[in-house]
Amino acid sequence: MEYALENVKVLDLTRVLAGPYATMILGDLGADIIKIEMPGMGDDSRAFGPYVKEESAYFMSLNRNKRSITLNLKEEEGKKIFKDLIKKVDVVVENFRPGTMEKLGLGYDTLKEINPKLIYAASSGFGHTGPYSKRAAYDAVVQAMGGIMSITGQENGKPTRVGTSIGDINAGMFTAIGILSALYRVKETGQGQKVDVAMLDSQVAILENAIARHVVTGEIPQPQGNRHPAIVPFETFETQDGEIMIAAGNDALWKKLCQAMDHSDLSEDPRFKTNPLRNENHSALKPILEEITQGKTTAQWQDILDEAGVPNGPINTIDKVLEDPQVKAREMILEMDHPKAGKMRVPGIPVKLSDTPGKIRRPAPLLGEHTEEILKEYFDYQDAEIEKLKEDKIL
Amino acid sequence: MEYALENVKVLDLTRVLAGPYATMILGDLGADIIKIEMPGMGDDSRAFGPYVKEESAYFMSLNRNKRSITLNLKEEEGKKIFKDLIKKVDVVVENFRPGTMEKLGLGYDTLKEINPKLIYAASSGFGHTGPYSKRAAYDAVVQAMGGIMSITGQENGKPTRVGTSIGDINAGMFTAIGILSALYRVKETGQGQKVDVAMLDSQVAILENAIARHVVTGEIPQPQGNRHPAIVPFETFETQDGEIMIAAGNDALWKKLCQAMDHSDLSEDPRFKTNPLRNENHSALKPILEEITQGKTTAQWQDILDEAGVPNGPINTIDKVLEDPQVKAREMILEMDHPKAGKMRVPGIPVKLSDTPGKIRRPAPLLGEHTEEILKEYFDYQDAEIEKLKEDKIL
Numbered sequence: 088m089e090y091a092l093e094n095v096k097v098l099d100l101t102r103v104l105a106g107p108y109a110t111m112i113l114g115d116l117g118a119d120i121i122k123i124e125m126p127g128m129g130d131d132s133r134a135f136g137p138y139v140k141e142e143s144a145y146f147m148s149l150n151r152n153k154r155s156i157t158l159n160l161k162e163e164e165g166k167k168i169f170k171d172l173i174k175k176v177d178v179v180v181e182n183f184r185p186g187t188m189e190k191l192g193l194g195y196d197t198l199k200e201i202n203p204k205l206i207y208a209a210s211s212g213f214g215h216t217g218p219y220s221k222r223a224a225y226d227a228v229v230q231a232m233g234g235i236m237s238i239t240g241q242e243n244g245k246p247t248r249v250g251t252s253i254g255d256i257n258a259g260m261f262t263a264i265g266i267l268s269a270l271y272r273v274k275e276t277g278q279g280q281k282v283d284v285a286m287l288d289s290q291v292a293i294l295e296n297a298i299a300r301h302v303v304t305g306e307i308p309q310p311q312g313n314r315h316p317a318i319v320p321f322e323t324f325e326t327q328d329g330e331i332m333i334a335a336g337n338d339a340l341w342k343k344l345c346q347a348m349d350h351s352d353l354s355e356d357p358r359f360k361t362n363p364l365r366n367e368n369h370s371a372l373k374p375i376l377e378e379i380t381q382g383k384t385t386a387q388w389q390d391i392l393d394e395a396g397v398p399n400g401p402i403n404t405i406d407k408v409l410e411d412p413q414v415k416a417r418e419m420i421l422e423m424d425h426p427k428a429g430k431m432r433v434p435g436i437p438v439k440l441s442d443t444p445g446k447i448r449r450p451a452p453l454l455g456e457h458t459e460e461i462l463k464e465y466f467d468y469q470d471a472e473i474e475k476l477k478e479d480k481i482l
Numbered sequence: 483m484e485y486a487l488e489n490v491k492v493l494d495l496t497r498v499l500a501g502p503y504a505t506m507i508l509g510d511l512g513a514d515i516i517k518i519e520m521p522g523m524g525d526d527s528r529a530f531g532p533y534v535k536e537e538s539a540y541f542m543s544l545n546r547n548k549r550s551i552t553l554n555l556k557e558e559e560g561k562k563i564f565k566d567l568i569k570k571v572d573v574v575v576e577n578f579r580p581g582t583m584e585k586l587g588l589g590y591d592t593l594k595e596i597n598p599k600l601i602y603a604a605s606s607g608f609g610h611t612g613p614y615s616k617r618a619a620y621d622a623v624v625q626a627m628g629g630i631m632s633i634t635g636q637e638n639g640k641p642t643r644v645g646t647s648i649g650d651i652n653a654g655m656f657t658a659i660g661i662l663s664a665l666y667r668v669k670e671t672g673q674g675q676k677v678d679v680a681m682l683d684s685q686v687a688i689l690e691n692a693i694a695r696h697v698v699t700g701e702i703p704q705p706q707g708n709r710h711p712a713i714v715p716f717e718t719f720e721t722q723d724g725e726i727m728i729a730a731g732n733d734a735l736w737k738k739l740c741q742a743m744d745h746s747d748l749s750e751d752p753r754f755k756t757n758p759l760r761n762e763n764h765s766a767l768k769p770i771l772e773e774i775t776q777g778k779t780t781a782q783w784q785d786i787l788d789e790a791g792v793p794n795g796p797i798n799t800i801d802k803v804l805e806d807p808q809v810k811a812r813e814m815i816l817e818m819d820h821p822k823a824g825k826m827r828v829p830g831i832p833v834k835l836s837d838t839p840g841k842i843r844r845p846a847p848l849l850g851e852h853t854e855e856i857l858k859e860y861f862d863y864q865d866a867e868i869e870k871l872k873e874d875k876i877l
Contacts, residue, residue: 137699431697437686
């Protein structure tokens, strides 16, 4: 077996971000992802800019390692083909608004009758239960409701949206985790089940110590800028040409930092000797350190602090991330060769498996690119039948 | 089988956040997590405040569903017990700095000789390869280097750290995904492997369309506040008593919004008829809408917009998140009963499995709480032997 998930077959009804992110994770590790799209239209995100030769870069970056089949699930013949496929796969994933699959007559209760081993995974804004279940959600809405915005932002500043769609992406990751856990159990017992992941739930699950702090102290966590709530110095400092993050996580690192800055006197200063003292005297210490950091460039400080073993890093913009030596060495930016758009750089695969490494085996598919291939592979369709189904707008 | 991962046995050497988050995910879904801690000290985060009756709330919120055994891996007898345990488990997880396990003589190459089915998962700052591999990292450092800070913040504002430790947490999630994928493959082929997840890689993997935008347009994505880059209105608005997120994702929702606001005239205004026009005239539209939203409270707007079917949400602080009806209905805040600290609310389980739902089966363990239990369960240790090992500071 070349890939960890090589034998896993997934029917993928998902669109835009949360669902496609989940199936991309599985596809990267070898699962066969059959993306089912509406004839003539496809995944909504095919219409999201920017474009490369009329192909959406947004869509291409989320749909590698998937094959596309067009199938009209509103028509009886389309439903029939879908149900026939259900018999032959391990997983179906959708991120419609809850109730949509039931309206199509393709809800979990129907599908599990056809295939009791089936894992039915649903990723939605608020989940398949509870009072908000039927509401539409967008990433911005769940970031607002889920609390993360209330603790992100500059000190005393406004609540701030995380600049990546963490509401969607974390839901996609938990959906992948749910599918993989359910797959393991299928191996043990042969029984499928439903996986129900909500974007809002996923936001709550990543609040970590903000919840612990609140329930224990009653304090309501606020945006705290780029500073650690309890460790000093552990924040960004201005340099000659930008900013640098310095994280001196304990007293030993504090001493090393002072030495590296050629200011060993600071670590002897009674105001700054221990972390509790540095916390107390933060407003005195910050400008002293920043005057020093302003004397050199970010790159110079990186060299000095790396040499001294003090954790630090530049605040990389996206162009710098793509050029970072570690990012490159870890193959976290890969090139994908698309038949229409040509070569395009996309994020790599963060799950590094030593024996069965993931790979970009194929670029994102054109709409319906694999319709015939899949129908012939799974069933016995003849060209004429496929042609007829296309004319009837089933495919 | 009551739990999806019931038969999975995990030796857990992880400390603080990224690793413990990964094993918490597995433990929540039923895996037996044996947390190995240094005698007399334990997981560093046992010393992180705030405390409840001398127990760290931080530690307790990340270590439910785990059993704790103390074991000194620096001593030969400790190493022997560890290797004996390795024979009997499916997974070992560590988040030391790369090289640490090798120094202890317990690297993957050694352990796989003992158990070829073993999955060895490592979660680290920069990963087990590449030029920065041996460096220490903290969440703040990888958030800075990984690009997410550069796109988070108010419009024209400073790069901003995400208020939750997304650098650690996403690495934990990808580690869980790697382990589950490798477990699936063990079921298929009987072969274990190493899973190597880096915090920095994980940050790159969640940048989503920021990378696509940059590689296609050359533009360097900047902090964009709480506003959608291409859809209007899709941002936060001030109300009489706070703010509300309104996400009118298309022209139909825009019309509904205007109706709900009692300003149908706005959707007829030639400046605002289509999304491209609203984008162009955002600076004219925003104050008009905000004057309207300022006329009522956030709760009033929620009722009005929910009724109209316009996606919206309040910017909940953590206390409000805990009281949200949907969060409660989805059991995303659970109560854990700790033998020393008493009852404490913690985040629930976002992966909802219909047949084998996850559960908080046990609270976070006291240091070494299950040492005897585990030694007797896995081996034939007698009380006197255990007593001796404790005296010798092996346990």
